[in-house]
Amino acid sequence: xxxxxxxxxxxxxxxxxxxxxxxxxxxxxxxxxxxxxxxxxxxxxxxxxxxxxxxxxxxxxxxxxxxxxxxxxxxxxxxxxxxxxxxxxxxxxxxxxxxxxxxxxxxxxxxxxxxxxxxxxxxxxxxxxxxxxxxxxxxxxxxxxxxxxxxxxxxxxxxxxxxxxxxxxxxxxxxxxxxxxxxxxxxxxxxxxxxxx
Ligand SMILES: Nc1nc2c(ncn2[C@@H]2O[C@H](COP(=O)(O)OP(=O)(O)OP(=O)(O)O)[C@@H](O)[C@H]2O)c(=O)[nH]1
Numbered sequence: 397x398x399x400x401x402x403x404x405x406x407x408x409x410x411x412x413x414x415x416x417x418x419x420x421x422x423x424x425x426x427x428x429x430x431x432x433x434x435x436x437x438x439x440x441x442x443x444x445x446x447x448x449x450x451x452x453x454x455x456x457x458x459x460x461x462x463x464x465x466x467x468x469x470x471x472x473x474x475x476x477x478x479x480x481x482x483x484x485x486x487x488x489x490x491x492x493x494x495x496x497x498x499x500x501x502x503x504x505x506x507x508x509x510x511x512x513x514x515x516x517x518x519x520x521x522x523x524x525x526x527x528x529x530x531x532x533x534x535x536x537x538x539x540x541x542x543x544x545x546x547x548x549x550x551x552x553x554x555x556x557x558x559x560x561x562x563x564x565x566x567x568x569x570x571x572x573x574x575x576x577x578x579x580x581x582x583x584x585x586x587x588x589x590x591x592x593x
Contacts, residue, residue: 403438403439404442404446404449407435407439407442410441411434411435411437412434413434414433414435414438415434418434443516445479445516445517445518447512447517448516448517450513450516451513452509452510452513452514452527453531453534453535456502456506456510456535457535458506459502459503459506460500460501460502460535460536461500461501461502462499462500463497463500463501464499465501466496466497466499467496468494468495468496468578468581468585469494469495469496470493470494470586471492471493471494471504471507472490472492472493472585472586473492474492474493474507474508475488475489476488476489476490476491476512476515476545477515478515478516478519479517480520480521480550480551481518481519482520482551483551483555485551485554487519487521487547487548487549487551487564488548488550489545489546490545490546490547491511491515491543491544491545492543492544492545492546492586493528493532493541493542493543494541494573494585495532495536495538495539495540495541496538496540497536497538497539498536498537498539502535502536507532510528510532511528514527514528521549521564521566524545525543525545525566525567528545529541529542529568529569529570533571539572540569541569541571541573542568542569542570542578542582543568544566544567544586545565546563547563547564548561548562548563549562
């Protein structure tokens, strides 16, 4: 789906519900500034949940390359935005992925695409972390994979406890990353400054 041009079934219904929501919030959806808002919000929400219609496993399977390289591959600082399933408010931050190939590598952009697919759903950070890890493990069948997610949750910033700087870190791993030494290697590389780039 091209998010800018193609939208899923139910778009008009969604817009009509957002019109009712505006009324329930005390607004006048017929005032000029709000005339197009229900449809804009409907489109935005379809884009932010487009991951439900995308197959992350297929994305990786379509770009598998046989290679002898069997050291750690790290893709770090992958930006993401998601919506928490409790308040439907954004949580956002960075995903870091490491895997150790076992005969097959995947296109680097595909790792970021997998992050996009799982983050464009209603989520909790923990489940998103696990889904990214499982998807890479199940498709590439590497010697191990580890995923670290660092995020700020707007439901903790804009409302509720109102903590602006709290950062939540989650991680999940498999295979070789069960060994503390392997996790340590990843974490050390994660925190290296990348000044040489
Ligand atoms: N573990 C986890 N919790 C999350 C995530 N996103 C939001 N939450 C939390 O979900 C919880 C929902 O708790 P409830 O008590 O049902 O909701 P609430 O009354 O709005 O809670 P407050 O945010 O404390 O005002 C809150 O503590 C949120 O901080 C997430 O990705 N992972």
